[in-house]
Amino acid sequence: MTMKVSRRGFLASASAAVLVLGVRPDGALAAGETDAMLNPFVKVASDGQVTGIVKHFEKGQGPATGLSTLIAEELGVSIEQITYEFAPSNPEIYANTFFGGFQGTGGSTAMANSFMQYRQAGAAARELLIKAAADAWGVDASGLKIVEGIVTGGGKTAPIGDFVAAASTMEAPADPPLTPPSEWRLIGNPDVRRLDSPIKTNGKAMFAMDLHLPNQMVAVISRAPSRGGLVAGFDDSACSEVKGFIRAATLPNKAGVAVYAEDTWAAFQARDLLSVDWDMSAAETRSSDEIKSEIMAALDEAPTYNVSKTDHAATKSAVDGAETVVEQTFYFPLLAHAPMEPLNCTIEANADGGVTLHDGCQAPTGPHMALSQIFELPMEKVRINTMLAGGSFGRRATPDADYQVEAALAFVITDRKRPVKLVWSREDDMRSGYYRPAVGHRVRVGLTGGKIVGWDHHVAGQSIMKGTAFEAMAVRDGIDHSSVEGTADGPYQIPGMFVGLTDTPKATSTLWWRSVGHTHTAYVMEVMMDQAAKAASADPVEFRLAYLSGEGDDQKRKANVLRLVAEKANWGNAPEGRYQGVAVHKSFGTYVAEIAEISGNPDDGIVIENVTCVVDCGIPVNPDVIKAQMEGGIGYGIGHVMRDQITLAGGEVEQYNFPDYEPLRISDIRGIDVHIVKSEAAPSGVGEPGTPPSAPALANAIAAASGVMVASLPMEEEGVYFA
Amino acid sequence: MAISLKLNGNPTTVEAEPGTPLLWVIRDELKLTGTKFGCGVASCGACTVHVDGEPTRSCQTYIEDVEGAEITTIEAMEDTKVGAAVQQAWVEMDVVQCGYCQSGQIMSAVGLLTENPKPSVDDIHDYMHGNACRCATYQRIRAAIQRASDILEA
Numbered sequence: 123m124t125m126k127v128s129r130r131g132f133l134a135s136a137s138a139a140v141l142v143l144g145v146r147p148d149g150a151l152a153a154g155e156t157d158a159m160l161n162p163f164v165k166v167a168s169d170g171q172v173t174g175i176v177k178h179f180e181k182g183q184g185p186a187t188g189l190s191t192l193i194a195e196e197l198g199v200s201i202e203q204i205t206y207e208f209a210p211s212n213p214e215i216y217a218n219t220f221f222g223g224f225q226g227t228g229g230s231t232a233m234a235n236s237f238m239q240y241r242q243a244g245a246a247a248r249e250l251l252i253k254a255a256a257d258a259w260g261v262d263a264s265g266l267k268i269v270e271g272i273v274t275g276g277g278k279t280a281p282i283g284d285f286v287a288a289a290s291t292m293e294a295p296a297d298p299p300l301t302p303p304s305e306w307r308l309i310g311n312p313d314v315r316r317l318d319s320p321i322k323t324n325g326k327a328m329f330a331m332d333l334h335l336p337n338q339m340v341a342v343i344s345r346a347p348s349r350g351g352l353v354a355g356f357d358d359s360a361c362s363e364v365k366g367f368i369r370a371a372t373l374p375n376k377a378g379v380a381v382y383a384e385d386t387w388a389a390f391q392a393r394d395l396l397s398v399d400w401d402m403s404a405a406e407t408r409s410s411d412e413i414k415s416e417i418m419a420a421l422d423e424a425p426t427y428n429v430s431k432t433d434h435a436a437t438k439s440a441v442d443g444a445e446t447v448v449e450q451t452f453y454f455p456l457l458a459h460a461p462m463e464p465l466n467c468t469i470e471a472n473a474d475g476g477v478t479l480h481d482g483c484q485a486p487t488g489p490h491m492a493l494s495q496i497f498e499l500p501m502e503k504v505r506i507n508t509m510l511a512g513g514s515f516g517r518r519a520t521p522d523a524d525y526q527v528e529a530a531l532a533f534v535i536t537d538r539k540r541p542v543k544l545v546w547s548r549e550d551d552m553r554s555g556y557y558r559p560a561v562g563h564r565v566r567v568g569l570t571g572g573k574i575v576g577w578d579h580h581v582a583g584q585s586i587m588k589g590t591a592f593e594a595m596a597v598r599d600g601i602d603h604s605s606v607e608g609t610a611d612g613p614y615q616i617p618g619m620f621v622g623l624t625d626t627p628k629a630t631s632t633l634w635w636r637s638v639g640h641t642h643t644a645y646v647m648e649v650m651m652d653q654a655a656k657a658a659s660a661d662p663v664e665f666r667l668a669y670l671s672g673e674g675d676d677q678k679r680k681a682n683v684l685r686l687v688a689e690k691a692n693w694g695n696a697p698e699g700r701y702q703g704v705a706v707h708k709s710f711g712t713y714v715a716e717i718a719e720i721s722g723n724p725d726d727g728i729v730i731e732n733v734t735c736v737v738d739c740g741i742p743v744n745p746d747v748i749k750a751q752m753e754g755g756i757g758y759g760i761g762h763v764m765r766d767q768i769t770l771a772g773g774e775v776e777q778y779n780f781p782d783y784e785p786l787r788i789s790d791i792r793g794i795d796v797h798i799v800k801s802e803a804a805p806s807g808v809g810e811p812g813t814p815p816s817a818p819a820l821a822n823a824i825a826a827a828s829g830v831m832v833a834s835l836p837m838e839e840e841g842v843y844f845a
Numbered sequence: 846m847a848i849s850l851k852l853n854g855n856p857t858t859v860e861a862e863p864g865t866p867l868l869w870v871i872r873d874e875l876k877l878t879g880t881k882f883g884c885g886v887a888s889c890g891a892c893t894v895h896v897d898g899e900p901t902r903s904c905q906t907y908i909e910d911v912e913g914a915e916i917t918t919i920e921a922m923e924d925t926k927v928g929a930a931v932q933q934a935w936v937e938m939d940v941v942q943c944g945y946c947q948s949g950q951i952m953s954a955v956g957l958l959t960e961n962p963k964p965s966v967d968d969i970h971d972y973m974h975g976n977a978c979r980c981a982t983y984q985r986i987r988a989a990i991q992r993a994s995d996i997l998e999a
Contacts, residue, residue: 325879512945757981
């Protein structure tokens with residue numbers, strides 16, 4: 123972690139702050155306007171109110187609290203004394219430092235990429251306020267500190283707000299000293315509460331769906347029944363029956379017909395009465411069965427790409443020569459993200475000729491560029507107002523900014539006098555979505571003397587990155603790493619490991635889904651580890667530890683969470699009638715081990731009694747948020763493998779709404795215990811890493827209970843039922 | 846058509862076409878956006894409000910069927926004893942993640958605790974089954990309902 127906030131950045135904003143906040147364009151100081159933008163990440167008002175400018179969107183994963191915690195820690199205020207705002211779209215200041223010049227949230231990077239940046243921002247603000255106080259009091263700055271928002275020292279005390287005006291005229295320190303971990307009050311404090319809890323329990327939280335701009339129209343889109351269909355014509359004569367219907371118009375890209383109405387219900391009603399002729403000549407026509415057959419056929423052939431850069435022939439011969447061979451073929455279906463808030467966003471024209479997008483915006487740079495092109499506007503004339511997002515799980519960041527582009531197209535063909543709010547229904551979300559790709563794995567593990575001597579692993583499936591704007595960045599030597607992450611690159615030191623990859627044709631738009639490739643690779647790795655342990659008549663925990671015995675930090679941290687979870691879950695000593703399954707996986711720099719404990723059996727119904735989780739995510743900034751993310755990640759992973767899949771018939775998605783894609787319910791997992799490893803390592807992500815081990819831990823528990831190893835998902839499709 | 850009802854204690858008249866779901870009247874006409882649209886088919890519970898004290902899926906409740914009824918939404922929960930206790934428990938335990946379903950969760954939890962002040966875990970599971978949370982905050986919902994029960998008992 124050597125990243126620094128540039129001195130120039132602070133200087134530019136500090137001088138801009140005086141201009142913006144201190145002096146009006148007419149040159150006069152505005153009375154009471156003593157707020158000062160001390161730097162791009164922190165705002166301190168003259169009443170002492172501190173505002174963190176949060177560059178990551180909040181979909182529940184906690185950055186509004188987390189990034190504010192970092193600022194509050196360094197600035198010397200309590201968590202109650204800070205509030206947050208979401209940053210505008212401006213990648214020059216707010217880029218994800220792990221994503222080059224791109225502003226966006228993903229890959230569980232929000233805390234990891236902000237940890238130094240936001241602490242430095244808070245520290246710089248603190249230094250400026252202290253210097254201003256020292257100047258005002260005529261004392262040495264080194265004797266001053268800020269405690270709970272009060273500058274203290276030299277026998278004096280005064281609230282920080284008193285020094286805001288003076289501080290805003292000063293030059294920011296280039297390298298402000300950071301508070302040492304031994305003095306942290308907020309970082310690592312389990313009592314720090316989420317800043318967004320109150321507004322999310324009293325109905326006041328404003329999601330993009332809750333925006334009602336004056337004079338807005340609601341637009342819903344009639345889309346082709348399957349991917350690739352285009353509008354050939356439409357008849358909206360019946361729509362006029364609906365009070366509030368305004369008009370219908372074909373989108374410029376012919377991907378759909380926009381139905382405009384005065385309110386949401388009228389728009390839905392009118393769309394139901396719209397008749398559209400579709401040109402389906404280029405549309406997808408395959409079924410899920412055909413997709414699965416393509417993947418299985420690919421697994422029968424040699425892989426296209428050598429992912430592990432190892433000798434396939436040597437691995438094959440090692441496996442063939444082994445005493446015992448464990449072989450298994452896996453299949454993972456398409457999955458929808460189905461965030462609770464259906465996709466939506468609003469676009470309005472600005473007085474300066476530009477436009478503003480109001481959106482629970484996950485990756486502003488994408489829609490920013492797209493809107494700039496569609497409206498033929500310079501980037502600075504396109505503004506993005508990031509609002510709270512009702513979940514995402516990856517869905518709100520697409521390489522082609524799909525729904526924001528749809529809204530822009532629906533807006534660009536109007537006279538632009540009325541804001542247009544694009545609303546997706548749940549059916550739109552389920553049927554017109556982007557999906558976790560369908561993937562197959564075939565693995566042959568050879569064991570001799572109870573030890574792995576060869577691991578021959580072939581992944582075949584639909585690439586996420588290929589064919590998108592991210593291909594150039596994310597695909598190397600033809601390999602989309604997101605298809606195979608979590609296999610050969612994991613901490614396990616597996617002798618004779620070969621991993622190959624074959625791409626199969628896409629039948630839908632594919633997209634990262636909470637934990638991306640790890641959604642399937644962790645399942646395969648951890649189920650195969652259990653199967654191999656069984657073949658070796660070894661304890662599954664001990665068996666895994668044998669491949670994590672190296673001196674590397676990677677092995678040690680993974681082994682540590684595994685040992686700890688065994689201890690916390692009382693591994694091997696499940697009560698009568700209960701069965702345990704374990705899995706451990708590293709993703710996004712974070713190590714997570716989980717033990718699922720179940721009762722019942724696959725025929726009469728499995729009950730998931732408990733999941734114990736140990737996570738090592740480096741320095742745990744907000745421990746309670748980390749616990750919540752593990753709880754949620756476990757629920758998300760397990761809920762989908764129990765019973766969810768997106769299927770196609772003749773190219774059309776067969777699921778319509780939640781009854782066909784039943785979400786995890788409150789009784790499905792009876793308890794979750796999360797334990798956090800103490801660590802001084804740099805913080806890594808927590809939004810995704812709880813998900814990958816959850817499904818294989820459940821699968822391994824079911825295998826322990828019944829001998830049934832589920833290799834094709836979802837489990838209910840394979841005759842494993844849940845009570 | 847004009848429909849008269851009582852919204853959060855205030856007599857209100859709304860203008861809506863017959864067949865319009867109560868949800869959209871609350872959200873789009875009355876601009877009370879704490880009540881959420883999640884599925885439109887009464888499958889997720891995000892739209893839960895109280896109709897004459899009963900938790901009800903407003904997305905499947907026609908406006909003409911609530912003529913004269915007392916409608917209570919999340920915005921009025923802090924003014925009720927049970928609602929305030931549930932909200933206190935929710936904040937204490939940081940139940941929320943994305944938060945989009947939580948109005949509906951709270952409206953259902955208030956319904957549960959109103960008719961059953963000391964619910965068992967099974968009671969909670971049965972009553973809350975229809976409220977989906979895609980963030981899977983269920984662990985904390987369960988605990989917060991028990992906490993709210995304790996707050997009410999104290």
